[in-house]
Amino acid sequence: MKRCHCIGARPAQKPLLQQGDILIAVDGGYAQIQDWGLVPDRIVGDFDSLGYVPTGDTVEVLPCRKDDTDMAVAISLGKSLGAEFFLLQGGLGGRLDHSVANFQLLQALAEEGYRGILFGEGQCVTVLSSGSLCFPDYYKGYLSIFAVGGDASGISLEGLSYTGQELSLQPNFPLGVSNEFLLGQSGKISVTSGNLLVIWEELQIPLVQSIFHTLDDLRWEQKNER
């Protein structure tokens, strides 16, 4: 599964690039990619947060007034380069509206059969659309699920502090907040209809595993997967 790292302006972790991974700098994210000593495949943005406009064949300069966010354009570029799994960083914290915009981009990705994860500030976010997500048994901390874009049904929760089958969630009732991983048990979330926004705490296992290892250990199933 071809992966695309999109790095925005907020603090991000240097990706562990695998063979074939795509690396896209999103506006101010270009500065930290340079600090890491990496060369991005593409550089996109209106460059308001970078502070200057870079030049070169890999640069796509966007107007300041536009319909899509810089991150949305980066995702489109990644798709055009064949990516199926998007790892978005530098898009959490700071302005809350940017975080919400990125949640909605995750929803679009999931509905189209792509995988997407947004992480940073100690938190990981994805949207699951008619599918399931299994977490390895070493995960711990809080995990919350929310119906987004409409009702979600056929929800099953296994190996977590709160479990259940054939559950439903509505977007105006946050019943799924503050569930928890059970250390030593593999947690699983699945949904048959609708979208679940899933938010969990980033595992801090310094010197042993980076977040990229812990994300590699996730097991996804999506009905319409690419």
Next chain:
Amino acid sequence: MKRCHCIGARPAQKPLLQQGDILIAVDGGYAQIQDWGLVPDRIVGDFDSLGYVPTGDTVEVLPCRKDDTDMAVAISLGKSLGAEFFLLQGGLGGRLDHSVANFQLLQALAEEGYRGILFGEGQCVTVLSSGSLCFPDYYKGYLSIFAVGGDASGISLEGLSYTGQELSLQPNFPLGVSNEFLLGQSGKISVTSGNLLVIWEELQIPLVQSIFHTLDDLRWEQKNER
């Protein structure tokens, strides 16, 4: 319109209480209410964030394992005491899932004809459900709108950097991010069908006006207003 201030554990600003206002301490928020020298009408929570369980007639101790969040219970209490306008603080920043849970509570409030605002960390959030919201002409900074819970249509934007009539938004396309107030113009957002999550930057006018003054200057209309 009877107001209810619900103060959670995250940093909050001392409310300017008007005659008849209700003040509810939500778990760890009780500590800052005491620091302000105020006495809350009710104190609710499982008190995990406060660190001890307060006693007295105004205290409602909730179990740790429960369906509703502490903030949701506080809102229910406020409704039972006759409140129609909810000013929620101490519920932004920190864990992102708590913020999202509070967005969904705002949606429920709006759908039921209540007014609700969540603010903190320099940002203000509301949900507008079949109604309009007018901002005074001294507002400045970014303003973003998102369809939540389903599509939103009949959207009108006036007196802002991006304007339009009869617009539609979908929850998987963040087209409404990063609009801006125009200083000297009164901005107006309205929606005839569906819910808009509205996020704007808190005005910083120290020594002249507190955020409570700037919120008093908002003009709301809701179809099903209480």
